[in-house]
Amino acid sequence: MKRALVAWMTPLLLAGTVHAAAGDVADAMAKIPAARIEIRNFAFAPNTLTVKAGTRITWINRDDEPHVVVSAGKQFDTSPALDTGDSYAAVLSKPGTYAYYCAIHPMMVGTIIVQ
Amino acid sequence: MRPSDENQVPGRRRFLECMAWAGAGTLWLMQSGVLQARSLCAEGGDSAVDASFRFVQISDSHIGFHKAPNMDVAGTLRSSLAMVNAQKARPDFVLHTGDLTHLSKPEELDSLSGIMQDASMGKVFYVPGEHDVIGDNGAEFFRRFGEKQQPGGWYSFDHRGVHFVGLINVLNLKAGGLGSLGAEQLAWLKKDLASLSASTPVVVFAHMPMWSIYPEWGWGTDDSGEAMAYLRRFGSVSVLNGHIHQIQQKVEGSITFYTARSTAYPQPLPGTAPAPGPLKDVPADALHRYLGIRDVRHVQGSHALAVTDEVMS
Numbered sequence A: 001m002k003r004a005l006v007a008w009m010t011p012l013l014l015a016g017t018v019h020a021a022a023g024d025v026a027d028a029m030a031k032i033p034a035a036r037i038e039i040r041n042f043a044f045a046p047n048t049l050t051v052k053a054g055t056r057i058t059w060i061n062r063d064d065e066p067h068v069v070v071s072a073g074k075q076f077d078t079s080p081a082l083d084t085g086d087s088y089a090a091v092l093s094k095p096g097t098y099a100y101y102c103a104i105h106p107m108m109v110g111t112i113i114v115q
Numbered sequence B: 001m002r003p004s005d006e007n008q009v010p011g012r013r014r015f016l017e018c019m020a021w022a023g024a025g026t027l028w029l030m031q032s033g034v035l036q037a038r039s040l041c042a043e044g045g046d047s048a049v050d051a052s053f054r055f056v057q058i059s060d061s062h063i064g065f066h067k068a069p070n071m072d073v074a075g076t077l078r079s080s081l082a083m084v085n086a087q088k089a090r091p092d093f094v095l096h097t098g099d100l101t102h103l104s105k106p107e108e109l110d111s112l113s114g115i116m117q118d119a120s121m122g123k124v125f126y127v128p129g130e131h132d133v134i135g136d137n138g139a140e141f142f143r144r145f146g147e148k149q150q151p152g153g154w155y156s157f158d159h160r161g162v163h164f165v166g167l168i169n170v171l172n173l174k175a176g177g178l179g180s181l182g183a184e185q186l187a188w189l190k191k192d193l194a195s196l197s198a199s200t201p202v203v204v205f206a207h208m209p210m211w212s213i214y215p216e217w218g219w220g221t222d223d224s225g226e227a228m229a230y231l232r233r234f235g236s237v238s239v240l241n242g243h244i245h246q247i248q249q250k251v252e253g254s255i256t257f258y259t260a261r262s263t264a265y266p267q268p269l270p271g272t273a274p275a276p277g278p279l280k281d282v283p284a285d286a287l288h289r290y291l292g293i294r295d296v297r298h299v300q301g302s303h304a305l306a307v308t309d310e311v312m313s
Helices: A002-015 A020-030 B010-018 B044-050 B073-086 B106-118 B139-145 B183-194 B224-231
Strands: A034-040 A043-045 A048-051 A055-061 A069-071 A087-092 A096-102 A109-114 B025-031 B034-039 B051-058 B093-096 B124-126 B155-159 B162-166 B202-205 B237-241 B248-252 B255-259 B292-299 B304-311
Touching: A034 A048, A048 A055, B051 B073, B073 B106, B106 B139, B124 B139, B124 B162, B162 B183, B183 B224, B202 B224, B237 B292
Parallel strands: A034 A055, A048 A109, B051 B093, B093 B124, B162 B202, B202 B237, B237 B255
Antiparallel strands: A034 A043, A055 A087, A069 A096, A096 A109, B025 B034, B025 B304, B051 B292, B155 B162, B248 B255, B292 B304
């Protein structure tokens, strides 16, 4: 059973990114740490987030405008268009500094520090 | 245009009466680089007589948006197009300056296409907004609406002595930046303009403003200055943009910049809200005062374009 779980998780971790629904299941089963970034008034809050390696980051859009989360250094997959209330998650497993922005409103920038 | 000038077609007259022309819009006359505002109900109608041709600009339809203050963006777009069709003279063509859709979904793009066809808009030139290129860098947009002149999607054409240039400033945006034209497009623009005489009137259109209206909200284009350097030698340049869902104008030498209203929803004036986005608290019966179309007439021999913004009311 344990081996099966590991085999199932591996592609997700290798991809570095999981969608919300799959991520919830993964969270529940693996109990990985989670953090949330709210998008409100064309800004990411918190603007700089420090987490432990392996944390699952969830962005949730509270604006009436859609936003798209994209890694400046292509360190994780780009989100689909997030309409009001939509969320997107990425698991950041490697320590480092992850700069990201909104693909359609590029003045919106944020940073995640993974320790 | 005066209501009294309208012909006796009962349906159209009733439609125009319903639109409450008085105070409903402003006619902008650009003469030798100086912008003059006129009431639609005053001299505006007279200057239309001199026009050698006219075209209409619409913008920011946001098909797929269904929230306050506009639950029916398809309906307000149809109303805008009905206003175009109600004009005394047919426009030679229509420019749509981007954000056809809200989320770049194929069904939204198809819906926009169907509405334009149903309204018999004839030739429509499109440029994409950032809402039209999400996820696929505009592949679906360009497949349906692209002029297919250049691999990057930008294009130019000549119409009755006026040179029109459609630019794309919503792709390959950089973190922390504004709209972007990019080196390849700028090199093409330089070459495209090189053979024109300085007396050729030039109309440039793109989605995001080509000058820094309010960079804090992303309302500008990082490398628009280089494009302006190529345009400055011309005697008459008009730059038409969308994106900010409101009218703003600026004159810089022989270059005049305009932004257009949206057919979907208004946005706040620069800096008057925590962020851009839909003005949600507009009452339903007042929404039409914020939406509109732009009617541009070319007056032959005067190097001037007369720009009329009409609001739905």
